[in-house]
Amino acid sequence: MTDHALMSWLPQLAPAAPAWLATLQAAARAQVQTQIAAPDAEAWRYTSLNHLLEQGFVPIDETITALQPDDLDEVLIPGLASRRVVFVNGRYAPELSATEALPPGVHLDSLRDVLAHDPDAVRVLLTAEPATVPLFMALNLAGLDDGLVLRLDRAAILAQPLELIHLSIGLDQPSVAQPHHLIVLGDGAQATLVERYVSLGAAVYCTNAVIEIQLGRDAVLTHERLQTESQNAFHLSGLSLRQDANSRYQSVNLGLGSRWSRTELLTQFCAAHAECDLRGLYLAGDDQRIDYHLDVNHAVPNCTSRETFKGIIYGKGRAVFDGRVVVAKDAQKSDAAMSNQNLLLSPQAEIDTKPQLEINADDVRCSHGTTVGQIEPEKLFYLRSRGISAALARRMLCLGFADEIIHTLHSETLREHLSEQVGQRLESAPWD
Amino acid sequence: MLVVNGLRATVGEKEILQGLNLTVNPGEIHAIMGPNGSGKSTLAHVLSGRDGYTVTGGSATFAGQDLLALEPEQRAHLGLFLAFQYPVELPGVNNTYFLKAALNSIRKARGETELDAVSFLRLIKEKLKILHLDESLLKRAVNAGFSGGEKKRNEIFQMALLEPKLAILDETDSGLDIDALRVVADGVNALRSPERSMIVVTHYQRLLDYIQPDFVHVLAKGQIIRSGGKELALELETTGYGWIDAEGLAA
Numbered sequence: 001m002t003d004h005a006l007m008s009w010l011p012q013l014a015p016a017a018p019a020w021l022a023t024l025q026a027a028a029r030a031q032v033q034t035q036i037a038a039p040d041a042e043a044w045r046y047t048s049l050n051h052l053l054e055q056g057f058v059p060i061d062e063t064i065t066a067l068q069p070d071d072l073d074e075v076l077i078p079g080l081a082s083r084r085v086v087f088v089n090g091r092y093a094p095e096l097s098a099t100e101a102l103p104p105g106v107h108l109d110s111l112r113d114v115l116a117h118d119p120d121a122v123r124v125l126l127t128a129e130p131a132t133v134p135l136f137m138a139l140n141l142a143g144l145d146d147g148l149v150l151r152l153d154r155a156a157i158l159a160q161p162l163e164l165i166h167l168s169i170g171l172d173q174p175s176v177a178q179p180h181h182l183i184v185l186g187d188g189a190q191a192t193l194v195e196r197y198v199s200l201g202a203a204v205y206c207t208n209a210v211i212e213i214q215l216g217r218d219a220v221l222t223h224e225r226l227q228t229e230s231q232n233a234f235h236l237s238g239l240s241l242r243q244d245a246n247s248r249y250q251s252v253n254l255g256l257g258s259r260w261s262r263t264e265l266l267t268q269f270c271a272a273h274a275e276c277d278l279r280g281l282y283l284a285g286d287d288q289r290i291d292y293h294l295d296v297n298h299a300v301p302n303c304t305s306r307e308t309f310k311g312i313i314y315g316k317g318r319a320v321f322d323g324r325v326v327v328a329k330d331a332q333k334s335d336a337a338m339s340n341q342n343l344l345l346s347p348q349a350e351i352d353t354k355p356q357l358e359i360n361a362d363d364v365r366c367s368h369g370t371t372v373g374q375i376e377p378e379k380l381f382y383l384r385s386r387g388i389s390a391a392l393a394r395r396m397l398c399l400g401f402a403d404e405i406i407h408t409l410h411s412e413t414l415r416e417h418l419s420e421q422v423g424q425r426l427e428s429a430p431w432d
Numbered sequence: 433m434l435v436v437n438g439l440r441a442t443v444g445e446k447e448i449l450q451g452l453n454l455t456v457n458p459g460e461i462h463a464i465m466g467p468n469g470s471g472k473s474t475l476a477h478v479l480s481g482r483d484g485y486t487v488t489g490g491s492a493t494f495a496g497q498d499l500l501a502l503e504p505e506q507r508a509h510l511g512l513f514l515a516f517q518y519p520v521e522l523p524g525v526n527n528t529y530f531l532k533a534a535l536n537s538i539r540k541a542r543g544e545t546e547l548d549a550v551s552f553l554r555l556i557k558e559k560l561k562i563l564h565l566d567e568s569l570l571k572r573a574v575n576a577g578f579s580g581g582e583k584k585r586n587e588i589f590q591m592a593l594l595e596p597k598l599a600i601l602d603e604t605d606s607g608l609d610i611d612a613l614r615v616v617a618d619g620v621n622a623l624r625s626p627e628r629s630m631i632v633v634t635h636y637q638r639l640l641d642y643i644q645p646d647f648v649h650v651l652a653k654g655q656i657i658r659s660g661g662k663e664l665a666l667e668l669e670t671t672g673y674g675w676i677d678a679e680g681l682a683a
Contacts, residue, residue, distance in 0.1 A: 381482050382520040386534035386590065387508035387541065396533065400524030400573070407524075 005053040006036060006135075009176050009208070010143045011061060018119045021144070028130035028141035035135040043134065046320045046352040047291055051260055052234055057176035057206045059143065064088045064169065065095075072096055075167060075198040079413040082194065084163035090177025090207070091146045096167075105156030105189075111147035111180060125149065125182040128212055128240050134264055134293075137238040140178045140210040147180040147210075152189035154216070161192040161222075161410065168233065170203015181211040185219035187244075192222040192410055197237075197257070199230035206234035213239065215247035217271070222410055223251040227258060228421060231286065235261035243303075245271035252408055253280035253309075255290045256421055262291040269331075272302040280309040281405035283422060284317030284349075285429055291320040298327040298334040298364075307338040310405055312398050312422075314345035314429040321353040323368070329360040338368040343375065343401055345394075345429060395426045433458050433629055434479075434499075434598055438490035440654075441478045448474040450654030451490065456598065459626040463640055463665060464633045466651035467673040472633045473517060475651070476602040480514040481507050495597065508534075509541035511597030515587040515604050522574035527586070530574045531556060531593055538594060559592045563619045581612035588619035599623075600631045605639040617642030637669040652676045 010029070017025070067088060085108065086096040092110035099108050114122050130141050148164060166179065185191060197207060207229070215221055229235055235258040243249060255261060267276050276296065284290045296305050311319045321340045342351045355368040375397050383393035402422050409415045434456040441449040448471045456462055466472050478485050479492060481504035492499040495510050502510070522530070535555075536546040547555065560567060565585060575583050584604055591599050601620065605613055620630070620643050632643055640648070640662065648664040649656045657676070658664065 377483060378520050379522055381504060382516065382522070383530075383534075384504040385480050385482075385508060385514050385516075386530075386594065387505050387538040388533050389505055389537060390503070392533060392537065396525055396530070397522070400522055403524030 011059045025142050028138045031130050031138035055174050057174050060175040063091050077417045082161040082163045085148050086165045087179050088167050090179040105153035106158050107151040109149045111149050114149050136208050136236045137210050140208050143178045144180050150183045152185045154186040155188040158191035161194050164195045166197045168205050169200045174204050176206040178208045183213045185215050187216035188218045190220040195225045197227045197229050202230045202232050204232045208236040210238045213241045215243045217244045219247045221249050225253045227255045229257035233258040238264045241267040243269050243274040246273045248275045250277040255282035264293045266295045268297045269300050269303040274303045276305045278307045279405050281402050282311045284319040285314045287316050289318040294323040296325045298331040301331050302333045304335040309340045311342040313349035316348045318350045324356045326358045327361050332361050332363045334364040336366045341371045398426050435493045440489035441485045441487050456629045461630045461645045463645035463648045464651050470651045471654040476600045513591050513596030513599045515601045517603040519575050519583040521576045523576040525574045527574050528570045580607040584616050598629045602633045637665045640665045
């Protein structure tokens, strides 16, 4: 690993940055350097950075203004009724966004705007500790530039889902965008967020996004993350979640696109009786590789977490599931259940799965389970005996396997859209 | 319709079917009875094209075609249907979607137009009525979490929808209590027609109280050793299978 390649992801520090931000970014930069000098071997055990570094990504300080709202049509999901916030190559694009008539108590801004007009507001919203976050989150922090700032006041309700679209288009040079979003739900607030990553065209680019979420007491957030970028894209995303008492976080993470991707989900319970439900489905085919890293921290008693990830891997696809649940010494009555099930469709497909429980309390209910299997011949024969071709039967069984995750999406429109996307991808899958 | 001639099949090293002959004409119902391990289920599986069996001799012709050369789905396209002894659970696969995929695959293979959603739903509701089944069946995943009786009824329901020329019922009575058995048998009887033949594979005579066969065959050691009318089933009820000796020959 050469340090040069990653350090060149960082733009020049903005001269007008407030002192606290300059300090934070310097700390993040130091963390990047530390991580480059002595990488976390365990976190990178199954993944080589070489392919990413070879691309020579650089940040492009350029706001894309050529896009018209029509250009969005090909990436919008028909019938998905929602307000939307669009980021183009990491930068807020108000002309493509639709955020009219937000309910009372819901505040939506771009990070650039807030930094320009009320930088101290950002200071309290940034909770990620630059000195301890993983490499790419540190890199994102060090390059902090733009993002969404969504704040819901106490008891505010965003009943209609908000779509957060990351649209990437290729530039002459392979570029990296590092949006950083801050989502804060006050006590008792509720929202549904559909976070999407899509490409226009098939250029090589990289997204390294971070989303920080804070849920107040009794707050409820449904968070659906759909990564359907082009097969040439590089994708990194980090979630940092902090939950107050009785809050509920439910997420579905779908990884279908990109050539190389890594998603890190870090969650922290800060007070009792909070619930966190992380679900995921990944599809890695051809020469794709998809990594998921979970770090779920039961730091306080009486919280519940569920981690349910499923993967379908075919061709020369490779996936990694590295899930870790840590129960602190005082976190009695913690309840955690992690499962990772994988379907391998070809002899060259590969999954590295590593579920881990680190339990330091003695009165807890924790479990984990992993399966790696193939399509069961009995099931295949059953469908074929009914006249269904082998190819369609395999696809039906894969979709059936995926359905446990897909059916938890909040809208029928989304469920149908994603089933179709998975089905289409599998249509091109080689079966041996 | 179906002519099986000297059929031999092995599982691994073991020869299960040892020269089996059977002819089924349109509209006939044949019961195949026999002790455990006689090859009843193997016959059903070999005819429907399940993997894991090697045909080492003989032939099977169905609707004028060499059945054994066809893929399982091609056999279904020709009008063969197997009602499974143990219907497979398919979690996440919606029953309606499954039924529509099956019906339209068969129609397409036969050069018929595929049914659209509306016509399909109309057809399927008609079939549900004939079998006195509840519509909630359509919303569930195929056989997932079904009781034994529900699974068997779902098999018969598929048969009603796909309208096969030849249905093979593999131990359809196994695991059913008498009420469930009656419901399933009623469904089968509702599907009897002069064009549709059936092979009813069973260990016990009691299913044949409800589904009256035209012919009864006794299978032992991979061969049919006796054939007769339905009275043969009643005879077996009293004599059991003890009269068949270790070589599979009538004592």
